[in-house]
Amino acid sequence: MPGALPHAGRADLLARVGSVQQAAYARPIAYQEGRAHGLAAVEVKNGPMRFVAMADKALDVSQFEWRGENLSFLAKPGLNGRNQFDTNGVEAQRSIMGGLFFTCGFENIGAPVATDGAAGRYPAGDFPMHGRIRTTPAEHVCSDARWEGDDYVLEVSGEMRESALFGENLVLRRRIRTTLGSPTLTVEDEVTNEAFRAEPLMWMMHCNIGWPLLDEGAEVIIPSRAVEPRDVDAEADLAHWAEIGAPEANRPEAVFLHTLAADADGRSFAAVINRTLGLGLVIDFSVREFPYFMEWKSLAAGDYVVGLEPANSSVRGRTWHEARGDLHLIEPQAVERKSLSFTVVEGEAALAGVMARRDALLR
Template sequence: MKKKVVVSGIIMSLVSFSGMAKQFVLTDSEKGIAVGDWHVSNQTLNIANSTTFSVQNNVLKGGKQAGSEVITITSGDFIIKLSPTRGMGILSVEGEGIRLGWDSPVNEVVHPSFINLESRGGLGWLDGFNEMMVRCGFAWSGHATKADNMVYTLHGRAANTPVSKLIVDINDYAPYTITVKGLIKENTFKKSQLETWATLSYTPGSRSFIVKDTVTNQSDYPRDYQIIYHSNFGTPILEQGARFIAPVKQISPFNHYAISGLATWQTYLAPTPNFDEMVFNVIPYADKQGKTQVMLTNKDGDKGAGIAYNINQLPVLSLWKNTDTLKQGYVTGLEPGTSFAYPVTIERQQGRVPQLAPKQSVEFSLTYSLLANKADVTAYEAEIKAIQGTRQTSVLDKPLANE
């Protein structure tokens, strides 16, 4: 069934009404749909018995963010912001007075048309980087390098690809779970036809949300892919004495500079001038189903962020400690991935660049949790400790590779 409805003054295409979910198509390049500014809430949908919620889309204006869209999901004081124009990257999450995210010197949601990924020797991605979670991938990821007669630009193209389709589903029954999904096409003649449905699901009233991505190789040939879920947290969780907690099988320094930070990998410094960044390559333990989880907690253990996922999907994790000054971007990245952040050439050599067969899909699922108090933090840490159990952590004192 297909009909037109008017919600909060904007005409939308209500593509399906299954009795199970209301579906709102905000963008569809095939059907010529891009609704722009848009808003629904439990009230406009005549849902009386729900935790309050709203979902809105805004087209930004001014500077290098002109034309960028931002979806805001709100439920009570819990607010998730993501940008379909920037590959469904999650800008920030707030709840209980705690912010997941960080303060980048890049303080606009930069539209991809202003980004030249090849600039600064392949570091153009840094002109837009400010997300709480940015997908590094999918045709390649990692540090920039020249190989194969091209520049593999830093962390790939997905984050600077506007979605071709953008759909908001809201379950028609309690607890009215909201799902925002966007289609990211990395299509280049002869080179790439990876298409990714990137999804965020949130249940009103909750303090966690699920990221679920399906990457499909639409081509007739096997294709390499990589993904790093570059998940970034600054203040108020990150602070001097904040801790990174994970069930760690092996940890090693990314490069020589990180060797000096190996002894203190579990804790963080205050904002530290000239610290720049230290990166550690982590191989987590998991339970028998492959489930693992990692977290960041503040010093007092009453604020935190956790990520739960499966190491069969994402076997390695980059721990990025960028505890430089506040203005420089005081932030740490907990980055589950198929790969470490070495250039794709090194990742290939070391066997961390998987392939998709023609038409094959691969799914990644991560649950992000805002840990709002001591009980939350303690419980989450206990789950991590249970995964580690009595198993040892191997600390390598040399980098896996020289970049």
């Protein structure tokens, strides 16, 4: 296994360290300056992997490192605590940090919108860019590190509630898990509608790859059966959606909507690989849980990022689904579960394996 520590198990490791925290830990932290002042988080290290889950921001993972190299994207505003512009229309761009992923929804994904609810068929209101759940602080936060046989398990969990008087009452329970030496991080989510009416449940995992994994010559690997540009900027780049070039000043972003191939169990994936580094990051998920998939590609200097975005709705947004009559709803007291995992791959053979997996799904 790439990155696995060279120890047979629990006793073998304990013979070599005083505290297991020499190799791995999960510890609560808080930031002390700037816009991040007071931001509560949990820092986790499993040996070669280090990540930070933000307790004040839906337990989204802000930083993700492998062997000391950052693989995720951090936007210009940097780390943010809760600000007055968290969910005010397009001002969300002043608090969207990127990170390994941020959770979009649950009442909207995509651009901010005001809607009458398609003539009363759906709840009406003003819905901010990518929704409110990403700025919701967690309760009942737990960080744990423990032995399960010869596996040293590192885990973060908590609960977020998106709710309003006379409105929705959606509860997200999240668990993030890895093990010592593993190249894989798993996110398991469960949403319960604790209200007494059906509620919209738009749900997108906005996964963000940044430098140095993202660099000139890197490749986006997606088993895409069909791809549609969102707008004219994406249409101009359509033939090159999988290619990563050098940063360019003021280059417009491009968003592509993909139809993914999947195996018999509905499993699919998306990845970015960098042959120069001999490194890649693979995101695994189910197309039954996430039937939509978007690629966000920004090669603009200073905003250099690729977003890989499994979702249960289109990034075209809430009013697009309302007009079609297929806005996804969760019934009163119902529960929906979703999961995805991030795996670091290293070496020429492993990168070739990612491409072979794509080709096999497309046959």
